[in-house]
Amino acid sequence: MKTIQLLSLVLIAGWMFACNAPKGELDELDKKVEELLGQMTLEEKVGQMNQYNGFYDVTGPAPSAGDAKNKYDHIKKGWVGSMLNVRGAKNVREMQSLAVDSSRLGIPMIFGFDVIHGHKTLSPIPLAESASWDLEAIEKSARIAAIEASAEGLNWTFAPMVDISRDARWGRVMEGAGEDTYLGTRIGVARVKGFQGDDLSANNTIAACAKHFAAYGFAEGGRDYNTVDVGTATLYNVVFPPFKAAIEEADVKTFMNSFNIVNGIPATGNSFLMRDILKGEWGFEGYVISDWSSGEEMIDHGFARDTAHVAQLAAIAGSDMDMESYAYVKYLAKHVREGRVAESVVDEAARRILKVKFELGLFDDPYKYCDEAREKELIYHQDHMDAALDMAKKSIVLLKNENNTLPLSKEQKKIAVIGTLAKDKDSPLGNWRMAGEDNTAVSVLEGLEKYTSNIKYAEGVKLVTGPTAFPIELEVNETDRSGFKEAIRLAKKSEVVIMVLGEHGLHSGEARSRANIDLPGLQQELLEEVYKVNQNIILVLTNGRPLAITWADEHLRAIVEAWQLGTQAGNAIAEVLFGDYNPSGKLPMTFPRHVGQVPMYYNYFNTGRPGPDGELFYPHYMDESHLPLYAFGYGLSYSSFEYSDLKVQVVDKENVSVEVMVKNTSSVDGEEVVQLYIRDRVASIVRPVKELKGFDKINLKAGEAQSVSFKLSKKELGFYNGNGEFLLEPGDFDVMIGGSSDKVLTASFVLN
Numbered sequence: 088m089k090t091i092q093l094l095s096l097v098l099i100a101g102w103m104f105a106c107n108a109p110k111g112e113l114d115e116l117d118k119k120v121e122e123l124l125g126q127m128t129l130e131e132k133v134g135q136m137n138q139y140n141g142f143y144d145v146t147g148p149a150p151s152a153g154d155a156k157n158k159y160d161h162i163k164k165g166w167v168g169s170m171l172n173v174r175g176a177k178n179v180r181e182m183q184s185l186a187v188d189s190s191r192l193g194i195p196m197i198f199g200f201d202v203i204h205g206h207k208t209l210s211p212i213p214l215a216e217s218a219s220w221d222l223e224a225i226e227k228s229a230r231i232a233a234i235e236a237s238a239e240g241l242n243w244t245f246a247p248m249v250d251i252s253r254d255a256r257w258g259r260v261m262e263g264a265g266e267d268t269y270l271g272t273r274i275g276v277a278r279v280k281g282f283q284g285d286d287l288s289a290n291n292t293i294a295a296c297a298k299h300f301a302a303y304g305f306a307e308g309g310r311d312y313n314t315v316d317v318g319t320a321t322l323y324n325v326v327f328p329p330f331k332a333a334i335e336e337a338d339v340k341t342f343m344n345s346f347n348i349v350n351g352i353p354a355t356g357n358s359f360l361m362r363d364i365l366k367g368e369w370g371f372e373g374y375v376i377s378d379w380s381s382g383e384e385m386i387d388h389g390f391a392r393d394t395a396h397v398a399q400l401a402a403i404a405g406s407d408m409d410m411e412s413y414a415y416v417k418y419l420a421k422h423v424r425e426g427r428v429a430e431s432v433v434d435e436a437a438r439r440i441l442k443v444k445f446e447l448g449l450f451d452d453p454y455k456y457c458d459e460a461r462e463k464e465l466i467y468h469q470d471h472m473d474a475a476l477d478m479a480k481k482s483i484v485l486l487k488n489e490n491n492t493l494p495l496s497k498e499q500k501k502i503a504v505i506g507t508l509a510k511d512k513d514s515p516l517g518n519w520r521m522a523g524e525d526n527t528a529v530s531v532l533e534g535l536e537k538y539t540s541n542i543k544y545a546e547g548v549k550l551v552t553g554p555t556a557f558p559i560e561l562e563v564n565e566t567d568r569s570g571f572k573e574a575i576r577l578a579k580k581s582e583v584v585i586m587v588l589g590e591h592g593l594h595s596g597e598a599r600s601r602a603n604i605d606l607p608g609l610q611q612e613l614l615e616e617v618y619k620v621n622q623n624i625i626l627v628l629t630n631g632r633p634l635a636i637t638w639a640d641e642h643l644r645a646i647v648e649a650w651q652l653g654t655q656a657g658n659a660i661a662e663v664l665f666g667d668y669n670p671s672g673k674l675p676m677t678f679p680r681h682v683g684q685v686p687m688y689y690n691y692f693n694t695g696r697p698g699p700d701g702e703l704f705y706p707h708y709m710d711e712s713h714l715p716l717y718a719f720g721y722g723l724s725y726s727s728f729e730y731s732d733l734k735v736q737v738v739d740k741e742n743v744s745v746e747v748m749v750k751n752t753s754s755v756d757g758e759e760v761v762q763l764y765i766r767d768r769v770a771s772i773v774r775p776v777k778e779l780k781g782f783d784k785i786n787l788k789a790g791e792a793q794s795v796s797f798k799l800s801k802k803e804l805g806f807y808n809g810n811g812e813f814l815l816e817p818g819d820f821d822v823m824i825g826g827s828s829d830k831v832l833t834a835s836f837v838l839n
């Protein structure tokens with residue numbers, strides 16, 4: 088009944104409102120949007136800009152009770168454009184029918200959810216996936232996440248997070264692609280393509296969301312939600328590119344703005360970001376949602392007087408949808424009626440939101456994502472498990488392997504496995520697991536035991552005590568050493584010790600900043616005690632951020648960075664330790680020696696006093712090296728690779744071709760990420776000592792050599808100045824190629 092009513096209204100009203108539509112050619116979809124928009128009341132248009140949280144998951148400060156209880160009435164009135172944290176085909180169908188069957192126009196809602204690294208089948212945390220440098224695998228990982236999320240009724244994910252960050256203290260580094268803009272851009276595009284697929288109207292694709300716009304990863308002190316103060320050139324050259332590419336190369340349908348200020352204005356009320364840059368310069372046609380209560384938080388920022396003022400400032404600045412501030416649903420219609428906000432602002436926001444809903448096919452079938460049979464068939468599908476395992480293996484980074492300690496022989500006897508994280512089936516799932524079910528990861532111990540029965544386990548030390556459920560602060564064990572004795576006894580009588588140390592799954596993520604990036608709790612002490620009785624230790628790190636493991640690097644023979652690898656964690660780690668997979672990961676973030684060096688990144692500026700070491704007057708510390716422990720792009724393999732014959736040819740004033748020979752000098756087939764960096768030696772603003780501008784992950788059989796070539800154009804060689812102008816200036820350049828940012832062949836060229 089409702090659909091017929093809606094269609095007839097659309098036909099009658101169509102011609103009346105085309106004149107209000109944006110200028111230029113209206114295509115079929117735009118016409119539908121205009122026809123629908125034209126028959127909506129002001130409250131209904133404002134309603135599209137209003138999102139409510141379901142009762143299923145709360146991912147931010149609990150909403151003020153007085154408002155949340157009205158949500159069902161508002162849905163029936165057509166005053167709710169979207170829900171977040173409602174999932175399950177049945178639940179979504181029930182909630183959707185409130186809007187479609189009860190409201191006047193039956194406009195379907197869009198259901199958003201944090202599908203960050205997998206949905207039910209969890210892939211590695213995004214920072215780990217980024218360590219694979221395998222864009223195809225990363226895109227596939229997002230594709231599978233979309234298949235499972237859409238099977239649960241969802242049609243929109245608040246991902247990918249494309250915030251660049253150089254600060255390991257910030258808990259949300261686990262959620263991004265690390266410190267580099269080029270790598271972060273490539274990965275962000277791959278993730279959007281994975282989520283949105285080739286046909287957004289299909290029932291296994293979902294709208295993606297480039298977040299958090301912008302510069303959220305530059306929070307001072309690495310403290311989440313803290314003040315951000317970055318220069319405009321850094322905005323344009325470091326922060327913006329992943330967002331811009333998400334639009335231009337992957338047609339991302341939504342953006343999320345951020346909690347922080349940019350140039351003194353909260354992102355949710357920042358028209359420079361959303362109107363000048365995003366919708367102006369970049370021509371973004373989708374819609375922008377606020378972050379959770381980020382609108383309301385403009386009051387605490389000292390930018391808005393009260394919630395009514397929030398509604399006015401955020402809407403005018405271009406924040407199209409309100410997540411959990413309840414500002415628009417309460418005040419926006421009144422602002423329009425009393426002339427404080429032009430109705431065209433509301434029309435534009437509603438238009439953008441409706442357009443995405445049409446593109447998703449929600450008007451054709453509001454229940455297309457609500458198929459319980461499909462949900463049953465697809466969740467935890469074996470293909471998804473297999474892909475999660477593949478992604479996990481590719482994400483592992485071999486940091487040290489003296490005297491080929493690894494891989495272990497499958498005949499190895501007397502293996503001790505020590506560490507509470509070795510048996511932990513929950514921490515490998517990482518934070519932002521949202522729909523994932525707790526304790527469903529394959530633990531390291533379970534993975535190893537599939538290979539051999541020659542294993543004995545000792546916990547060694549508890550990592551955390553007390554409850555760990557979100558949003559509880561973790562209580563880290565700093566006193567209980569009762570497990571030391573058993574661990575040391577076991578290590579003493581073992582031939583090899585695998586120590587699994589690192590962070591609890593909730594030691595990183597949102598609101599999980601750490602002032603110290605050592606191994607938390609008593610783990611380091613345990614490691615040193617075990618070392619006293621057995622030096623044949625293989626350290627397996629499971630963590631959500633770079634850790635300062637300087638002692639381990641100085642003393643241990645083998646170190647494996649295994650991050651938090653998701654559902655298949657233990658299987659992936661075991662395959663690497665026993666050599667069935669040759670590790671190929673490279674670090675997407677610098678590992679500092681000490682937290683005092685942070686923020687630390689490879690693409691730094693030279694400064695006027697670059698050194699050399701040993702001088703007094705150059706950027707260094709009296710009490711610590713100024714060099715990283717492990718560099719961006721670093722990662723070992725069971726193979727070894729040799730680079731030679733770097734050749735550069737200047738094609739014209741904007742194009743350069745580069746070629747290098749890479750040889751696998753070992754007896755083991757392996758993969759290598761060939762990385763290309765440039766340096767613009769003299770420019771109208773200073774440029775970094777090196778910047779990643781290309782990479783290629785290649786397979787080389789034992790003894791095989793391959794020529795790898797790259798094309799550099801204005802896009803790679805140019806930069807933005809402080810006015811946002813993109814420039815390519817003639818002059819001297821260096822090009823560097825290698826398997827790590829700190830181990831490269833260098834050649835120079837001149838652009839005229």
Ligand code: GLC
Binds near residue numbers: 147201298379597
């Ligand atoms: C959170 C996060 C954001 C997430 C949103 C919804 O506070 O900042 O990334 O998508 O709220 O859960």
